[in-house]
Amino acid sequence: MNQLLSWISVHQEMIYIVVLMIFVGIEVIGRVPSVLHTPLMSGANAIHGVVIIGAIIVMGKAEEGNIIALILGFLAVVLGTLNVVGGFVVTDRMLEMFKKKK
Amino acid sequence: MELNLLALCYLLGSISFIVGLKMLSNPASARKGNLFAAAGMTIAILGTIFLYEEDGLKLGNYGWIFGGLILGSIVGTLMAKRVQMTSMPEMVSLFNGMGGACAALISIIEFRHLVKGNPNEAISEIGSFSGLDQTKLLIILLGLIIGAVSFAGSMIAWGKLNGKIKDFSFKGQHIANLLLFAITIFLASYIIFARPSETPLFFYLIIFFSVLYGVFFVLPIGGADMPVVISLLNSFTGVAAACGGFLYSNKVMLTGGILVGAAGTLLTILMCKAMNRSLKNVLIGSFGSGASAGQGSAAMVGSYKEISLSDAAVVMGYANKVMIVPGYGLAVAQAQHVCHELEKTLESRGVEVKYAIHPVAGRMPGHMNVLLAEADVSYDKLLEMEVANEEFKTADVVLILGANDVVNPAAKSDPASPIYGMPILEVEEAKHVIVNKRSMKPGYAGIENQLFFQPKTSMLFGDAKKALQDLLTEIRNI
Numbered sequence: 001m002n003q004l005l006s007w008i009s010v011h012q013e014m015i016y017i018v019v020l021m022i023f024v025g026i027e028v029i030g031r032v033p034s035v036l037h038t039p040l041m042s043g044a045n046a047i048h049g050v051v052i053i054g055a056i057i058v059m060g061k062a063e064e065g066n067i068i069a070l071i072l073g074f075l076a077v078v079l080g081t082l083n084v085v086g087g088f089v090v091t092d093r094m095l096e097m098f099k100k101k102k
Numbered sequence: 103m104e105l106n107l108l109a110l111c112y113l114l115g116s117i118s119f120i121v122g123l124k125m126l127s128n129p130a131s132a133r134k135g136n137l138f139a140a141a142g143m144t145i146a147i148l149g150t151i152f153l154y155e156e157d158g159l160k161l162g163n164y165g166w167i168f169g170g171l172i173l174g175s176i177v178g179t180l181m182a183k184r185v186q187m188t189s190m191p192e193m194v195s196l197f198n199g200m201g202g203a204c205a206a207l208i209s210i211i212e213f214r215h216l217v218k219g220n221p222n223e224a225i226s227e228i229g230s231f232s233g234l235d236q237t238k239l240l241i242i243l244l245g246l247i248i249g250a251v252s253f254a255g256s257m258i259a260w261g262k263l264n265g266k267i268k269d270f271s272f273k274g275q276h277i278a279n280l281l282l283f284a285i286t287i288f289l290a291s292y293i294i295f296a297r298p299s300e301t302p303l304f305f306y307l308i309i310f311f312s313v314l315y316g317v318f319f320v321l322p323i324g325g326a327d328m329p330v331v332i333s334l335l336n337s338f339t340g341v342a343a344a345c346g347g348f349l350y351s352n353k354v355m356l357t358g359g360i361l362v363g364a365a366g367t368l369l370t371i372l373m374c375k376a377m378n379r380s381l382k383n384v385l386i387g388s389f390g391s392g393a394s395a396g397q398g399s400a401a402m403v404g405s406y407k408e409i410s411l412s413d414a415a416v417v418m419g420y421a422n423k424v425m426i427v428p429g430y431g432l433a434v435a436q437a438q439h440v441c442h443e444l445e446k447t448l449e450s451r452g453v454e455v456k457y458a459i460h461p462v463a464g465r466m467p468g469h470m471n472v473l474l475a476e477a478d479v480s481y482d483k484l485l486e487m488e489v490a491n492e493e494f495k496t497a498d499v500v501l502i503l504g505a506n507d508v509v510n511p512a513a514k515s516d517p518a519s520p521i522y523g524m525p526i527l528e529v530e531e532a533k534h535v536i537v538n539k540r541s542m543k544p545g546y547a548g549i550e551n552q553l554f555f556q557p558k559t560s561m562l563f564g565d566a567k568k569a570l571q572d573l574l575t576e577i578r579n580i
Contacts, residue, residue, distance in 0.1 A: 007237065014348055017356050024120055025364025032127035034461050034486065037369065038468035041333055042194050043126045043136050044365055047119050048339045049201050050143065050358035053150045054208045054346035059170070060154070060161025062211075069211050070163070074170050076207035081174025082181075083201035084147075088140040089182035090193055091126075095133040097476040 039094045046087025052080030104153045111149030116357040118142020123365060129481075146354045147171075187473055188433040191464075192263040195332045198339055199256030205249030205342035206309070209242045212349060213305055216242065231297040238349065239297075243290045243305075245345030247312045252338040254316025259332050262320070271322035279318050286311040319385075324520065327384045329462060330373050334381075337366025373462065406542070409560035411569075414536055415576030421498035423454040425490065427527055428470045429463050431504010431539060435566035438477035441503065444574050445479065451577075457483055458490035458500075458527050460508035487527060494531035502529065502537045504566050506544070510551045519549060535559040538569050 008015060032040055059073035118139050125135025154161055161167070178197075185193045216238055217231070261267035289308050293301055323331055344359025346352070374381050409417075418424055426445070432438060445455045457479065463470045471484060485493060494500065502509055505527075512519040513526045529535050535558055542561075544550055553559055562569055 011237075011348075014351065014356060017353060018344070018360050021357055021360035022364040025123075025361045026368050028120060028124045028361075029127045029365045029368060032369075032372075033129065035468055035471040035481075035484070036127060036129060036132060037373070037461075038190065038194075038472055039132060039136075040123075040126050041336060041366075041369060042190075043139065044123065044340070044362045044369070045194050045198050045201070045336050046136075047123065047139055047143070047358050048336070048343045048362040049197075050115070050119070050146065050355050051201055051205045051208070051339075051343035051346055053146060053352060053355050054343070054350060055170075055204055056147065056150050056167055057154060057156075057161065057350055057352075058208050058211045059163055059167050060151075061156065061215075062163055062166075064162075069214065070166060072207050072211050073163075074166050076204045076211070077167060077170030078174040078177075079200040079207070080204040081171050082178040083197050083204060084143055084178070085175045086178035086182045086193070086197045086200075088136060088143070089179055090185070090190065090197070091136045092133065092140075093182065094190065094472050095136060097472065 039091055042087060042091040042094060046084060046091055049080060049084030049087055052077065052084050055080040105155065108149050108153035111145050111153065112352070112354040115142040115146030115149075115354040118145075119354075119358045119361055123361065186436070187476055188436065189264065190472070191329065191332065191469065192260050195256045195260040195263065195335070198332065198336050199253045199260065201339045202249045202252030202256060202335070202342060205245050205339065205346060206253060206312075207249075208346055208349075209246035209249060210309070212238075213242050213246070217302060231299065231301040234297055234301070236294055236297075239294050241345050241348045243293065243308065245342050245349065246305075246308065247286060247290065248338050248345065249342040250309055250312035251316040251319065252335045252342060254313040255320040255331070255335045255338075258317055258320040259328055259335065263328060267321075269322065269324060275318065275322055279315065282311055282315040282318060286315060323385070330370055330381070330384050333366055333370040333373055337363045337370060340364075340366055406554050407560050409536060409562055411562070411572050411576050412580075414560075414562055415573055415580055417534060417536070418448065418453070418499050418501065418573070419451055419577045419580050421453055423456070423493075423497045424448055424499045424501060425456050425458050425485075425494060425497040425529075425532065427458045427460070427463075427500060427502045427505050427509060427529060428474065429460075429503060429505020429508065430469075431506075431566050433464050433469065433473055433504070435504065435568075437503065437565075437567035437570050438473045438479075440567055440570040440574065442474070442477040442479050444570055444577070445483070447574060447577055455483065456485055456490070456493060456497075458487070458494070458529075459484050460487055460505070460527050463505055463508050487525060491528045491531070494528055497532040498534060500529045500532040500535045502535065502539075503570075504539060506539070506551055507549070509553055510549065511553055512549065512551070515552075521549065529553070530556065530558070533558070536562055538562045538564065538566055540565060 029040060055076035059077050062069040062073050119142060122135045122139025125131040125138060151167060216234060258267060286308055289304050293304050320331055340359045340362030344356050344363060347356030347359055374384060432441060448455050457474060459470050474484060507521055509527050509529050510521060511530065513521045513524045516522060537554060537559060554561060
């Protein structure tokens with residue numbers, strides 16, 4: 001019990017962010033018209049590409065001689081970049097078509 | 103100073119994600135919102151590369167980092183630019199899988215790192231892992247499992263959508279899945295609490311079981327439910343990214359990940375609601391019952407009648423009101439432009455033309471809206487399901503273009519049907535129904551459609567684009 005409490009206390013900042021972001025996430029897209037469901041899903045898909053930052057950190061910390069870490073890290077950076085860049089470009093292409101309206 | 107600057111970068115990144123997502127949910131600002139989030143992402147990435155330090159050490163391996171970034175950017179841009187509008191959903195699924203794999207890889211590397219830096223190994227006997235940080239282990243394992251499931255599931259969803267992978271289910275698969283899931287969770291808990299000497303072995307077993315679970319999780323789920331699954335996996339990857347944020351105490355990863363996790367979950371629920379089903383029903387309801395019940399209703403076949411192009415042209419050309427129901431067939435045939443032409447031609451003859459859009463027509467919610475927007479069809483002509491169902495009563499002709507399951511009356515009348523309970527477009531309310539399909543083959547859900555055998559329905563076989571072009575010529579001639 002004590003352990004759990006101290007764990008919460010140590011990580012409270014992170015826990016706050018998690019809880020608040022859950023509400024923000026729900027609130028922010030709560031009123032989205034169904035027209036935008038596909039682009040929204042695609043945009044959200046690009047945003048979780050933020051995992052690339054973890055890949056960059058892992059890659060940057062890998063020691064010179066550690067081939068496995070280097071290769072896995074490189075792969076992670078490539079895949080993360082695909083997620084981010086591909087995600088944003090696809091979303092933009094979808095939305096570009098909406099813009100021609102009016 | 104530099105670390106403070108990095109904190110600012112991350113703050114800007116986080117804000118841009120929230121504002122970007124907010125702008126994305128409004129048609130007028132959506133495109134700007136996407137660019138806004140992309141700009142925030144760029145700031146966060148560049149900040150990490152140049153400003154990040156740990157224990158006073160900057161990041162190294164710039165060659166590898168930039169190599170990966172450049173390679174990923176080029177391939178990602180090419181794929182995203184080249185993909186056809188019809189394949190958009192597959193693309194989203196594929197990119198989602200990449201993100202999941204990325205999260206899983208980070209976990210693998212961090213685990214190796216953790217084991218290497220294990221203080222016990224030097225002091226006491228080799229092979230003891232009791233010194234491992236439990237919090238870190240928990241987060242690494244969470245990121246690994248969620249990331250791996252998301253990756254494997256997305257790949258299967260991608261394969262299913264582009265037709266490379268067929269539906270597959272066996273008896274007791276439901277139990278097998280639960281078992282796989284239980285084994286994975288058990289192994290993970292065992293590692294965290296007991297930290298046995300086989301920790302690395304168990305860790306790699308968990309990777310294997312997670313991937314397997316992801317595959318079996320998506321394999322049996324039917325085509326019509328694929329959007330829900332992709333949206334769910336999308337939110338999984340968000341949570342996996344957030345695990346990375348926890349691991350590095352990185353606020354921008356945490357914000358972005360949880361934001362997508364929450365928004366994705368809500369979006370998933372919204373989609374389920376559009377189909378009048380619960381998420382549980384979508385995920386496990388398709389087992390067993392679908393196959394046997396589907397056969398039962400398939401037996402009910404009758405005769406259908408075909409309509410010639412000139413007849414169809416006359417019926418439509420002299421109607422007061424025509425409603426078009428687009429479906430996946432329109433998307434595959436790339437017929438949206440011809441469809442818009444047809445709409446303009448009919449309108450110039452004084453025919454009122456409207457589109458009835460089912461929320462899950464095509465392969466993703468909003469899929470049809472995107473397609474028709476590409477062809478310059480104006481917003482106010484696109485009716486959502488509830489409005490459309492009111493208007494069918496006053497329509498003379500309903501033209502169904504490659505849609506099937508979303509107009510299947512079995513959803514209302516046949517409790518044995520796998521799609522029973524899904525709201526549909528009630529096209530039978532109209533005076534005449536013309537169905538354009540390539541053949542009598544059942545739709546994506548794999549069930550027969552009684553609508554095609556009704557007296558007021560007539561079939562116009564052929565590829566949607568070609569049929570519409572011919573129809574257009576005929577209408578111009580009358």
